[in-house]
Amino acid sequence: MTTVYWLTRDLRLDDNPALHEAAKGSALVCVYMIDPRWFEPGPFGWSPMGPHRWAFTRRSLVSLEAALNTLGHSLVIRWQRPEEGVPEVVNSLGAQRLVTSRPTAFDEMRQWQAIEAALPLVRCDLVETLTLFDEVGLPFRLDALPETFSKFRRAIEKPGLTPVTPLNKPAALPAAPSKFDADQQQFGPGTGQSETPFAGGEVSGVDHLARYLWKDQSILTYKVTRNALDDVSASSKVSPWLSAGALSVRRLAAEIARFEREVDRNESTYWLYFELLWREYFQWYSRHRGRELFISPGRQGQHSGSTDAGEFERWLQNADTHALVRAGRVQLESTGYLSNRMRQIIASACIYDGRFDWRLGAAWFEHFLVDYDVASNYGNWQYIAGVGADPRGGRVFNLDKQVSQFDADGSYRKRWLKEP
Ligand SMILES: Cc1cc2nc3c(=O)[nH]c(=O)nc-3n(C[C@H](O)[C@H](O)[C@H](O)COP(=O)(O)OP(=O)(O)OC[C@H]3O[C@@H](n4cnc5c(N)ncnc54)[C@H](O)[C@@H]3O)c2cc1C
Incomplete structure (x- = not known):
């Protein structure tokens, strides 16, 4: 069975359950779509994708491509609307299965539904890669999501309830199908002007976390420093990698827990996890509220x-x-x-x-x-x-x-x- 794995906000090999799922077939193609609408002006004039995130995303894609190369794979990058591009790739390969990460927001979900509808004979699967918990592991039904963060936190911090254990990077991947044209890279517009201090990609994300957590141990003072207006080590600065999916939030939570076991635990180490719960709450809130988020x-x-x-x-x-x-x-x-x-x-x-x-x-x-x-x-x-x-x-x-x-x-x- 040939599987197409459509990457979105999961640009990593470590703890990537979607990649593991996609790797169950006999042949695999990994594809990323650069949607031209990201660069078109939105209702207030700004395009959704600005120069900083675009520079970060491009570097993340280069890093991912290099990581896939080590497993004998490449990344198909297309400059095309996903509703058109993903079915085109699936059909051109005669793939039987399509795997992607479960989207959080209304438009992305609608896009996915359009893709599914265009591929009636293909098995289309969504996998949870962006959140600490899977929907089935939540202590409430999504339509009964607690109305406030405090109630959510009390429910999710019940004894015995822990985030999903992260998976290791796959040791091997199935080969690409023989009729696959590996040379399909269309990177879209240039990087634009960006002086962002953040370098995209899984490798730099892992390095950043290792420095913050294990080398500098800045987490030990996080609760007292986190409100500083502008100080590099005052907070973790992991958000760009988490948002691109170049770092897994489950891996981050597991690393915080390991730090607490092996080095020290205090109010600050807990507080970093507490902030991840805010992130978690908004992820589920977005899924629950759909269009109302906007x-x-x-x-x-x-x-x-x-x-x-x-x-x-x-x-x-x-x-x-x-x-x-x-x-x-x-x-x-x-x-x-x-x-x-x-x-x-x-x-x-x-x-x-x-x-x-x-x-x-x-x-x-x-x-x-x-x-x-x-x-x-x-x-x-x-x-x-x-x-x-x-x-x-x-x-x-x-x-x-x-x-x-x-x-x-x-x-x-x-x-x-x-x-x-
Ligand atoms: C108006 C507004 C808009 C925001 N927009 C974004 C956004 O687009 N993307 C984004 O990642 N965060 C957003 N945040 C949340 C928060 O400001 C950033 O996550 C944080 O400043 C990132 O820096 P850090 O990684 O050093 O955070 P840390 O303080 O080190 O926290 C660790 C992680 O916890 C999560 N987190 C922390 N605070 C929040 C919060 N209030 N809500 C949700 N998650 C949180 C983030 O994933 C963050 O990386 C927004 C906050 C406000 C008030």
Whole structure:
């Protein structure tokens, strides 16, 4: 049986259950689709894929291709809409099976359904690769997902319930079918301008984690440092690799547990896992809410705000806009990264000070973030706007108070606004 494995946000060999599943056939082809729509302007003007994530993704693909080569394989990369490209590849090979990672968001699920419908004679399988738990292992049905993160965490932290154990990288893969044309690489547009400090790919992700966890042991102080506005070791910085699937979240959780067994455990080591549960909650929340993750006003009926992107850009650059927000804009747009604290501050300022529609801010983040994750991004914006999974109905940050707590000496603002 020939299997096509369509890679999406699972650009790794380690702990990749989809790859293991796909490797059960007698022949295998791995394919990645670069969707031209990623680069087209969205409803607010920004394209979904900005320069930082694209640079990171390209490097991840190069790294994956090299890793597959060591197993005698290559990666077919096509510049094409998946609804057209995936069935084309499957049909051209006469493949009997298609495997991919289960998508988290509404549009990707619709895309998958279209592909399935186009391949009525092919066995099409979704495999969970993005989450700590499988849906069957959750202590509730997805349609009864707890309404708040606190309830979710209490349910998921029940004694005896642990994330799925990660799998090792496969020792071998079935060969490519004989009629396979390995020379099908279409990389799409160039990298654009990106000064992101993050290098894509599984190898650099593994190195990064080894340094953060085992060499520097920065996890031991994570809970006290994580709110810093801009300090490399203050938080793990694993998000770009997790979002691209170049690192497995299950592997990360298992490494944290191993660190606790072999080195030390304290409130900080637990807190990093706690943050992974926030990520987990938003993944399931996105699947549960479907289209509602993207619409305003959301569940609680409250929302208003301007959707004018030109006005938004002018506000971001206006000298009257708080210097903390202006500095955050520069950091985000030039590097693709903001700390969690800065993301919260900026989201709150956009919604409550600038009075913009939260979806505008979310689309801006989507374009620029190197670690954009659909569920975490839209889930967090909704949370701050008070239209999603927030029992308190929104979170308003007092910017002057944030400055006195986190940037009293002005170093963050000076650094990014290049002020003396
Ligand atoms: C408005 C807004 C938008 C955001 N958009 C994204 C996004 O597109 N992609 C993304 O990965 N994260 C997003 N986050 C969550 C969080 O800010 C980042 O995950 C974090 O800053 C990444 O840095 P880190 O890896 O050093 O995080 P750490 O503090 O080291 O945390 C470890 C991991 O836990 C997860 N995590 C931590 N905090 C959160 C959170 N609040 N929600 C969900 N997961 C979390 C992430 O996977 C993160 O990599 C957003 C937060 C806000 C407030």
